[in-house]
Amino acid sequence: xxxxxxxxxxxxxxxxxxxxxxxxxxxxxxxxxxxxxxxxxxxxxxxxxxxxxxxxxxxxxxxxxxxxxxxxxxxxxxxxxxxxxxxxxxxxxxxxxxxxxxxxxxxxxxxxxxxxxxxxxxxxxxxxxxxxxxxxxxxxxxxxxxxxxxxxxxxxxxxxxxxxxxxxxxxxxxxxxxxxxxxxxxxxxxxxxxxxxxxxxxxxxxxxxxxxxxxxxxxxxxxxxxxxxxxxxxxxxxxxxxxxxxxxxxxxxxxxxxxxxxxxxxxxxxxxxxxxxxxxxxxxxxxxxxxxxxxxxxxxxxxxxxxxxxxxxxxxxxxxxxxxxxxxxxxxxxxxxxxxxxxxxxxxxxxxxxxxxxxxxxxxxxxxxxxxxxxxxxxxxxxxxxxxxxxxxxxxxxxxxxxxxxxxxxxxxxxxxxxxxxxxxxxxxxxxxxxxxxxxxxxxxxxxxxxxxxxxxxxxxxxxxxxxxxxxxxxxxxxxxxxxxxxxxxxxxxxxxxxxxxxxxxxxxxxxxxxxxxxxxxxxxxxxxxxxxxxxxxxxxxxxxxxxxxxxxxxxxxxxxxxxxxxxxxxxxxxxxxxxxxxxxxxxxxxxxxxxxxxxxxxxxxxxxxxxxxxxxxxxxxxxxxxxxxxxxxxxxxxxxxxxxxxxxxxxxxxxxxx
Numbered sequence: 282x283x284x285x286x287x288x289x290x291x292x293x294x295x296x297x298x299x300x301x302x303x304x305x306x307x308x309x310x311x312x313x314x315x316x317x318x319x320x321x322x323x324x325x326x327x328x329x330x331x332x333x334x335x336x337x338x339x340x341x342x343x344x345x346x347x348x349x350x351x352x353x354x355x356x357x358x359x360x361x362x363x364x365x366x367x368x369x370x371x372x373x374x375x376x377x378x379x380x381x382x383x384x385x386x387x388x389x390x391x392x393x394x395x396x397x398x399x400x401x402x403x404x405x406x407x408x409x410x411x412x413x414x415x416x417x418x419x420x421x422x423x424x425x426x427x428x429x430x431x432x433x434x435x436x437x438x439x440x441x442x443x444x445x446x447x448x449x450x451x452x453x454x455x456x457x458x459x460x461x462x463x464x465x466x467x468x469x470x471x472x473x474x475x476x477x478x479x480x481x482x483x484x485x486x487x488x489x490x491x492x493x494x495x496x497x498x499x500x501x502x503x504x505x506x507x508x509x510x511x512x513x514x515x516x517x518x519x520x521x522x523x524x525x526x527x528x529x530x531x532x533x534x535x536x537x538x539x540x541x542x543x544x545x546x547x548x549x550x551x552x553x554x555x556x557x558x559x560x561x562x563x564x565x566x567x568x569x570x571x572x573x574x575x576x577x578x579x580x581x582x583x584x585x586x587x588x589x590x591x592x593x594x595x596x597x598x599x600x601x602x603x604x605x606x607x608x609x610x611x612x613x614x615x616x617x618x619x620x621x622x623x624x625x626x627x628x629x630x631x632x633x634x635x636x637x638x639x640x641x642x643x644x645x646x647x648x649x650x651x652x653x654x655x656x657x658x659x660x661x662x663x664x665x666x667x668x669x670x671x672x673x674x675x676x677x678x679x680x681x682x683x684x685x686x687x688x689x690x691x692x693x694x695x696x697x698x699x700x701x702x703x704x705x706x707x708x709x710x711x712x713x714x715x716x717x718x719x720x721x722x723x724x725x726x727x728x729x730x731x732x733x734x735x736x737x738x739x740x741x742x743x744x745x746x747x748x749x750x751x752x753x754x755x756x757x758x759x760x761x762x763x764x765x766x767x768x769x770x771x772x773x774x775x776x777x778x779x780x781x782x783x784x785x786x787x788x789x790x791x792x793x794x795x796x797x798x799x800x801x802x803x804x805x806x807x808x809x810x811x812x813x814x815x816x817x818x819x820x821x822x823x824x825x826x827x828x829x830x831x832x833x834x835x836x837x838x839x840x841x842x843x844x845x846x847x848x849x850x851x852x853x854x855x856x857x858x859x860x861x862x863x864x865x866x867x868x869x870x871x872x873x874x875x876x877x878x879x880x881x882x883x884x885x886x887x888x889x890x891x892x893x894x895x896x897x898x899x900x901x902x903x904x905x906x907x908x909x910x911x912x913x914x915x916x917x918x919x920x921x922x923x924x925x926x927x928x929x930x931x932x933x934x935x936x937x938x939x940x
Contacts, residue, residue: 287382288381289382289389290382290383297360298393301359301360304352304395305393305397305398308348308352308399309402311352312398312399313405314341314344315341315345316345317406331415337406337425337427338512346503349432349439353391353436353439353440354439356391356395356443357443357447358443360387360391361387364447364448364544365447365451365452383536388529392440395436396437403425435499435521442528443456444532445528445532449535449553450547451545451547451548451549464499468497469564470563470564471490472494473567473571474567479722480584481629482632483635484722486720488710489720502517538550547602547603547605557599558617561596561598562599562621563592565592565596569588569589569590569591569594570584570588570591572591573587574587589622592622593618596621597609642719649711649713649714650673651678651711652672652711653672653709654708655707655747656708657708660708663746663748672742678711680737681737683733684709685721704726707724707725709721739795739796745792748824748825750792752825752827753784753791755811755814757780758813758814759780760774760780760809760811761773762774762810762845763808764849765851767922768918770848783839786836790834790836794832798830803830803902805830806830806850807829809829811823829849851898857915857917858888859889859897859914859915861931862879862885862886862912864878864881864911866878875903878911878925882911886935897912897926898914901924901925902925902926903923904924905925907927908926910928910930910931912925
């Protein structure tokens, strides 16, 4: 006996196929271009590293993202478009069909329209992959099943989210916009709030928030797929399934509660209008504050102006959208804005006055088990490579804690520094005995804090996590030394014994650096480029170039002893002469070009004495806005090399000539 209550109608599904069947065809063709045709193209290219395509998500990733986040949205818009039109919504709901049946029928139509092309494409891709021998051991059938599952899940999530959002609005255009806002709003809000806290709270660090930001948007997770070892974790898959299920029931609940008269309204439910209005106001406010903090120095007057103007613009725009008119300028309309402003002022005052004592907090020595001090991005990179960045040296922990205590005590002095040239962003992260991590981030004026920074930055624990040092611990296959300057020579080391000896010399120099060596602006002799290979990797890895600093005596000595020094750098024998001039840098200097600055000099003095040339070469730098003496080296082969040198390196008689 046929059930009287059916959750779907075959007639509705057939009608959807007749009207929107082209969606399946378009999705199939798009996927065909993205996967099988791309695989066939790769097979015919001359230089392809097939191992780079570890799974099907790496194949034409950009096109996959484009199709995945547009076609399911289009399906959600078209299948429920009748809800956004006053005539069609009345006609459809005048039929003796329950809303649940309508909803489920259109959902089934959408799933068939979207999932059928994925299944067919999976079959086509299987045969294409089997026909390309190079992919047999890489793109296995299990990888194909994994890709099919992930694409199916993401397609369902985008489709169900579009449908659920469509129930909240009475306009198709608003449905499309709000759907994409839904995918980006979490990441945008967290990023904005995090950024605003970074200048509202002294020491606030967003380092761990930044690492997880992409997890808040499936779109950005897909974009970031090349930078992750595992494309999608089990937890993410589970969360996406929960979102699909929740979106289905939220959409169903809203559909059942929706008023037919809400068609053409931007927001279909009155209780959602304040959420929309104050959500837009808050986002616009944080955007305004962020804009005026980025475009200038930390000027609180402008930042407050950014908050107020941003909030007001957001509030007015939201009201205009909701009322569908620009004539909203009545006092009663802005009573809500006054209330919002009072609440925001209280929150801002609470944060800025640090009611929770966030800025003064400092863990005790007996609470700390390990510590990290250094660059924020360097820490993120090392942690992503599973390199231990924390040190358990009690002396190092004590030195960093002393520095941290000093930073807290000098908050006003540090915040008053506006010269970006002498400031470095540094992170202090403590691992506490109870397993928690205590982290702070500061922009430190290095020149003013040398005394306190010296014991920390000259410690081995600090230097051994610098990228220059960590890459020396890898499996090095070759080392190339490229001179700094207008010469074409270079030195390549491939003998393992030489590589080991040379690496040891560099290590000694890196660990013996003083604070001045670490922050100096003098141009290096050259750059040391390392090619290495991880144990389980197939390809060479080009490392971070190491500056061969002029303080690296062991490195220079080793190259000299092995006869490589002449080709590894510009030597005194390569120089014909040097010309020096004095230039007072204009205050409104837009860009630094030592060539133009040198030629703007009025008086020039030439030196050819080898001792003076060597001294100038050792003090030479290609970029320093602190210097007023500019120099041009002329090499024996005719090449010219421009830069500057400090006044201390200029002989007195030359200084007198250039006055």
